[in-house]
Amino acid sequence: MRRVIFNQKGGVGKSSIVCNLAAISASRGYKTLVVDLDPQGNSTQYLLGLKDEKLRHTIADFFEQSLSFNLFSKEPKDFVHKTPFANLSVMPSSPLLDELEHKLETKHKIYKLRDALKSLGSIYERIYIDTAPAMNFYTRSALIAADRCLIPFDCDAFSQRALYSIHSEIAELSEDHNRDLVIEGVVVNQFQPRVKLPQALIEELMSDGYKVLPDYLGQSVKMRESHGASKPLVYFAPEHKLTKQYEALFDRIEDVQLPLEV
Ligand SMILES: Nc1ncnc2c1ncn2[C@@H]1O[C@H](COP(=O)(O)OP(=O)(O)OP(=O)(O)O)[C@@H](O)[C@H]1O
Ligand SMILES: [Mg+2]
Numbered sequence: 001m002r003r004v005i006f007n008q009k010g011g012v013g014k015s016s017i018v019c020n021l022a023a024i025s026a027s028r029g030y031k032t033l034v035v036d037l038d039p040q041g042n043s044t045q046y047l048l049g050l051k052d053e054k055l056r057h058t059i060a061d062f063f064e065q066s067l068s069f070n071l072f073s074k075e076p077k078d079f080v081h082k083t084p085f086a087n088l089s090v091m092p093s094s095p096l097l098d099e100l101e102h103k104l105e106t107k108h109k110i111y112k113l114r115d116a117l118k119s120l121g122s123i124y125e126r127i128y129i130d131t132a133p134a135m136n137f138y139t140r141s142a143l144i145a146a147d148r149c150l151i152p153f154d155c156d157a158f159s160q161r162a163l164y165s166i167h168s169e170i171a172e173l174s175e176d177h178n179r180d181l182v183i184e185g186v187v188v189n190q191f192q193p194r195v196k197l198p199q200a201l202i203e204e205l206m207s208d209g210y211k212v213l214p215d216y217l218g219q220s221v222k223m224r225e226s227h228g229a230s231k232p233l234v235y236f237a238p239e240h241k242l243t244k245q246y247e248a249l250f251d252r253i254e255d256v257q258l259p260l261e262v
Helices: 014-027 042-048 059-065 096-106 112-120 137-145 157-177 196-207 221-228 241-255
Strands: 002-005 032-036 088-091 126-130 148-153 182-188
Touching (some): 014 042, 014 088, 032 112, 059 096, 112 137, 137 157, 157 196, 182 196
Parallel strands (some): 002 126, 002 148, 032 126
């Protein structure tokens, strides 16, 4: 299973959702990999707790290697780092992703990630991909590499508008390059049950035919604290309401019958 979390809008909860679902997956005993394709590196920071250290063997190094033929080139697994959490690994991001993007695009390396993640599928039972808030080369690579896609929605009117264009862009890309991609639905994040607007926006989405997953993620300061501690919620606050909501979301998306890796 290779799941990408994407929304072109910034700050809707992509990295939080990737890392927390991946941590729950790992805590349930699945060998789990997070692939951080955002040069901001928020997922990398969250899971590895790095401050200013420069990492070697990042996802940028993986892509750079694909630009020139080398007899001694590394395998995808050589770019994977262990996190402090059992069963949870990460292919870390790097600011170099920005510099490489143009070259990768012109040399048509759009399928490199798909090939790498397919081969890593024999080691990792669950792969979660974090993307930048942009439809760039890396996001397209991720949407081509994945077989599942979740779209976070932060209950804001601008987000609602963004969702319409995102959905059609993903559908077009899937039609052209990845017929196996299943859009699992919209994940409601930072939901405030006592405020009217979020509920009204969600109802509009549903009446427009969007599949909104019924397990809403509430708003809590615990999320920021968990980022600060570099500890996903399932380890940082296992009994917290938001953690329970994440677990319910995880159980729902796991419930779907997944095709076997080939
Ligand atoms: N359920 C939540 N409750 C409270 N705060 C949250 C919640 N989810 C995310 N946040 C906060 O919102 C901010 C944005 O979250 P996050 O970084 O996960 O979004 P993103 O979509 O990955 O952002 P970007 O587009 O910049 O990559 C962070 O400060 C995070 O702590
Ligand atoms: Mg992010």
